[in-house]
Every structure is written in structure tokens, then in C-alpha cells.
Amino acid sequence: GDQVEQSPSALSLHEGTGSALRCNFTTTMRAVQWFRKNSRGSLINLFYLASGTKENGRLKSAFDSKERYSTLHIRDAQLEDSGTYFCAAEANNAGAKLTFGGGTRLTVRP
Amino acid sequence: SVLLYQKPNRDICQSGTSLKIQCVADSQVVSMFWYQQFQEQSLMLMATANEGSEATYESGFTKDKFPISRPNLTFSTLTVNNARPGDSSIYFCSSKTGGTNTGQLYFGEGSKLTVL
Incomplete structure (x- = not known):
């Protein structure tokens, strides 16, 4: 089936630094979403892209x-950015079904 | 966007019992999707539910084990029948905005189920 490979699985950053998360797809996807799971377990929508780039604050x-x-690039990381980040993609022939990556657990340290 | 409210947010039940999770949208949506997430793992689509028709289940999920209702355009329920410890996970409902199935997906806050 369609695969979404997300890396890294875990990432530790010092406050003020930045890094990038990546998702590779085994098939052509028509759109991708990025989420952050907060401490309460809710999935926060970060981006929805059908092409190109989008920027929102430090993301x-x-x-x-x-x-x-x-x-997904994070710059000037803050403590509150800690959490698990997921990408999820829609394949061209998959209707509205999202296939999720395995997640990246980000820890931002002082 | 669409807001999705789930109830209960968390529950604990005994093996062999059944648990029902409700999802309410703040606006009418075409499809509601149910996802399962085991601890800190990827989310897996369980089924797609459209109003007035039987839900469509993904591989590994069945109607008998996870019956889903979709009586109207703002509401859906997911039942976990004959719950087992292996069913302990977070269940999310989700949908897209408005009257289409395009655009981004929005998620409820999740219902964490623990089966003893």
C-alpha cells in the first residue's frame, strides 16, 4: 500500500535553534498535511499543501x-514547540484517505 | 474549518464489554472518518462514514467489531464491541469542511480507551 516514511523519529533541539523534518512518499500524493500533537493529545493542524511552500511564523x-x-522546517525553536509532529498525505486515487507518517517526537531543551 | 467534539475524552472498561464514542461536528460534513492510534504510533484509518449508508471499512477493521453509525450530517458514533486490551488506543473522528471531500482534514480531540 501507500507508504509515508517520516524522519527523524526523534529530535532534540536547544531553544533558538532549528531543524527540518521530512516525509518521503512511495507514490504520487496530491496533498500533504502536517500536524502537531499537543500535550493533551489533540492534533493541531499546521499546514495543508497541494503544492509549493507555506510559511506560518517559525514554521x-x-x-x-x-x-x-x-x-517541515522549524526555526528559533521554543519550549512550547515540543511534541510529536506527523505528516499525512493523500494519494491521487485514495479519495479522502490520509496515510500518516510514523511521527517525529521533538524535544526542545532550554 | 470544522470543529469536532468527541465524547468521552477517555474511558476505562473491562474486557468483553462494549464502549460507544460519539463525534459531533459544528457544521454539516459529507464524510466522517475514524482513526485509531496506538501509543505514540501512526494514525490508521479505520473507516469512512457517510450519512444514511453503511460505513466503509479499511483492511483489518470490521463492522462487527467496530460498528459505526452516521444518522445525519453532523453526527457519528463508533462502538468498540467485545473490547480487549489490544483495543486500548486513542480513537479520533475527523472530517473535511463543507460539502466536499477536498481540502484539509480536521480532527476531534480523541477518545482514549483503556481496556483492562
């Missing part, structure tokens, strides 16, 4: 359907 995401990947 920036890119999606390249042809090259089969998406990235």
Missing part, C-alpha cells in the same frame, strides 16, 4: 509531489 513547509517528499 515553513514544502511539498513536491513529483519528487515525492514534503518537509
